[in-house]
Amino acid sequence: MGTPGGAEGRAPVPEDLGQLADHDARHRTLTGGAGPLAALDTGGDGARGTVLLVAGFTGSKEDFAPLLRPLCTAGYRVVALDQRGQFESPGPDDPAAYSVAELGADLVAVAAQLRSEGVGTLHLVGHSFGGLVARAAVLADPAAFDTLTLLGSGPARLGGPRAQLLEHLTPLLDAGGVALVNEALEQLAMTDPTAQPVPEPTRRFLSRRFLANSAAGLRGMADAMTAEPDRVAELAATGVPVLVTHGATDDAWPPAVQADMARRLGARYAVIEGAVHSPAVENPQRTLDVLLDFWAAVTADSGVLR
Secondary structure, eight states, rough: OOOOOGGGOOOOSSOOOOOGGGOOEEEEEEEETEEEEEEEEEOOOOTTTEEEEEOOTTOOGGGGGHHHHHHHHHHHEEEOOOOTSTTTTTOSGGGGGSSSSHHHHHHHHHHHHHHHHOOOOOEEEETTTTHHHHHHHEEEGGGSSSSSESSOOOOOOOOOOOOHHHHHHHHHHHHHHHHHHHHHEEEEEEHHHHHHOOOHHHHHHHHHHHTTOOHHHHHHHHHHHHOOOOOOHHHHOOOOOOEEETTTSSSSHHHHHHHHHHHHHEEEEEEEOOOOOOHHHHHHHHHHHHHHHHHHHHHHEEEEEE
16 A cells, blocks of 8 residues: 655656566465465575565565566575465455454565575565564564564654554445455555656556455554554664665655664665655666675675574
8 A cells, every 4th residue: 555755756667567577486385374475486406595575564575576586586485475464375364363463473474484495585575564574473483584674664652644544444445345455555656746656567466465464464563553552772772683675765664764773773774766655666777786786795704604
């Protein structure tokens, strides 16, 4: 779910199809605490490590499509995940099952499955709401992950225009379910002069994806995203290396808030120019460079990771 930033902050229209970018990953199923979780897995030996990518609210594994092939080429195995209730992952009918803690436990379970397949180094990347979930996973089991990247995420609950938009979610769901929410968002995008153009095939995919979301998941994740406390000090205490990175004109958690979070964490920090809130599709090359630089620096600082 998006709300536009100012016109001066718009990212350039991608030349490719974003979420429909070509990749060589195969579909597979992992197991979470509430059932199966759909994933894209590039496979390979992951000589430089394995990357677990976690989508944000109303997102999906395809939000990372432009990164899959380049990361694989760089020597990483990549697993991109639909969280429970998102797109191709079914979820419970109870909104309480979509708390940050519950979703974080899914990631810990997935990490254990990947370790059982022989994965050594495991890098966790959470986008937006997925960053709050990824943080919860690290806090629940710091030893499960070697690094954490917070991509366009924040230190605590979401505020501002995006949070205000979420206030309208429950009445719309009550009145007409997921289909009415999707219709309302599409109308908002069409009437918004600052909305970013999207290629037609991608627009159709985004609509199909949104309609596949669980209504309970939308309610539960929205509640979770607007109630999350500040847990920055807890995360810093884990000692897990953290990267904070975001689009230059992020319109969810303000860039200044994310920069301050990085300072409080003692984390590596990078701004992704030419991107707003979805750098992986808005500027995949710069996003790739930032991630690779971070993981290389951690390896250099600590020697060969497990």
